[in-house]
Amino acid sequence: MKNIAVIGYGGQGAWHCSQILASDVCNLTGTYDIRQVRNDAAKANGIFVYDSNEAIFADTTVDIVVIAVPNDSHEYLVINALQAGKHVICEKPVEMSVASVDRMIAASKKAGKLFTVHQNRRWDVDFLAMKKLADSGEIGKPLCIESRIQGSRGIPSDWRCEKKHGGGMIFDWGVHLIDQMLQIYKQKIVRLYCNCSHITNKEVDDGFKLDLYFEDGAAAHIELGTYNFLAMPRFYMQSEKGSAIITDWRHKCHVAKLTKWIEKDVTPVQNAAGITKTMAPRDSLTLDEYDLDIPKSDVHEFYRNFCLAIDGKAEQIVKHAEIRRVMQVIEAAFLSDENKQVVEVNI
Numbered sequence: 001m002k003n004i005a006v007i008g009y010g011g012q013g014a015w016h017c018s019q020i021l022a023s024d025v026c027n028l029t030g031t032y033d034i035r036q037v038r039n040d041a042a043k044a045n046g047i048f049v050y051d052s053n054e055a056i057f058a059d060t061t062v063d064i065v066v067i068a069v070p071n072d073s074h075e076y077l078v079i080n081a082l083q084a085g086k087h088v089i090c091e092k093p094v095e096m097s098v099a100s101v102d103r104m105i106a107a108s109k110k111a112g113k114l115f116t117v118h119q120n121r122r123w124d125v126d127f128l129a130m131k132k133l134a135d136s137g138e139i140g141k142p143l144c145i146e147s148r149i150q151g152s153r154g155i156p157s158d159w160r161c162e163k164k165h166g167g168g169m170i171f172d173w174g175v176h177l178i179d180q181m182l183q184i185y186k187q188k189i190v191r192l193y194c195n196c197s198h199i200t201n202k203e204v205d206d207g208f209k210l211d212l213y214f215e216d217g218a219a220a221h222i223e224l225g226t227y228n229f230l231a232m233p234r235f236y237m238q239s240e241k242g243s244a245i246i247t248d249w250r251h252k253c254h255v256a257k258l259t260k261w262i263e264k265d266v267t268p269v270q271n272a273a274g275i276t277k278t279m280a281p282r283d284s285l286t287l288d289e290y291d292l293d294i295p296k297s298d299v300h301e302f303y304r305n306f307c308l309a310i311d312g313k314a315e316q317i318v319k320h321a322e323i324r325r326v327m328q329v330i331e332a333a334f335l336s337d338e339n340k341q342v343v344e345v346n347i
């Protein structure tokens, strides 16, 4: 069993504490938050509270430190924890620039301690269903995958509204959606375009539309909205031999697999104020439609893997190169939005 301490007892720090308390691979030694009210909340939940972050670093029984504080404070805490000889799990987004990520990776290598990022949405079942379908080749190679999350409550009214703390939706949800997409598409990104929205907040993005173009011609559309009163499907995949859709993150994956391209006779259909053959439904002999079950998932696998990786018994699931690649996409997305231009990349 590895001993873990959690820095920051806000929403996500408390979530980590409850996960670790229920764990079969790690113990919670305690937490520390700079706000007394949050330390009091931890104590009320029966959790030991350290006197400071330095007290956590000095505790020789602690193997792993989890960093769960606002985004602009990740780098120095990660580096201090590594230098104190701890393995480190940092919340997403790892930080706010590639330069920052490089310093954290260098500190991990220098200290000889593991460092990873909590990309927990790799365990989302909707994403796992899409990835499984794409990897299997059941409906051929994906041509374009669309990933959308749309809500209607704006940005939470905390540090997420402020640029200096790394607020905005690209850093909040975007990092998950980009990371998921890059788990499906491993080929190089050659071009991207991003357009951010500022409907409820001028300082940081309250949503974005990001298009990625890959070297083999495949594409991805990633969209996050916080001012959408109706939501579009969670995932849509157009592939060489069919299409797939997941309407909601708990729903089954609906697949339409092409069995034959040529149809015998196409009867035009009346559609709005005209008729069309092009958009007429296909005959059922050329298409096979079915639902795929959503795969099983256990997000605790994240901690299990990290503990095994520390003992050299597994490869770390969330790898440095992947963490860096996501941040490269984020940097290029901000540049594209700022200049309102397509950005040529090699990511």
Ligand SMILES: NC(=O)c1ccc[n+]([C@@H]2O[C@H](COP(=O)([O-])OP(=O)(O)OC[C@H]3O[C@@H](n4cnc5c(N)ncnc54)[C@H](O)[C@@H]3O)[C@@H](O)[C@H]2O)c1
Residues within 6 Å of the ligand: 007, 008, 009, 010, 011, 012, 013, 032, 033, 034, 035, 038, 053, 067, 068, 069, 070, 071, 073, 091, 092, 093, 118, 119, 120, 158, 159, 171, 172
């Ligand atoms: N992986 C996920 O699904 C997920 C979900 C939510 C948040 N997060 C991430 O977790 C991090 C924290 O977000 P949150 O929602 O918990 O925010 P929060 O505001 O609820 O909590 C952050 C806490 O950190 C404390 N803090 C700030 N600086 C500190 C420091 N130097 N030392 C100790 N404590 C400090 C604050 O007092 C606060 O209580 C962010 O990076 C966020 O992006 C990840």
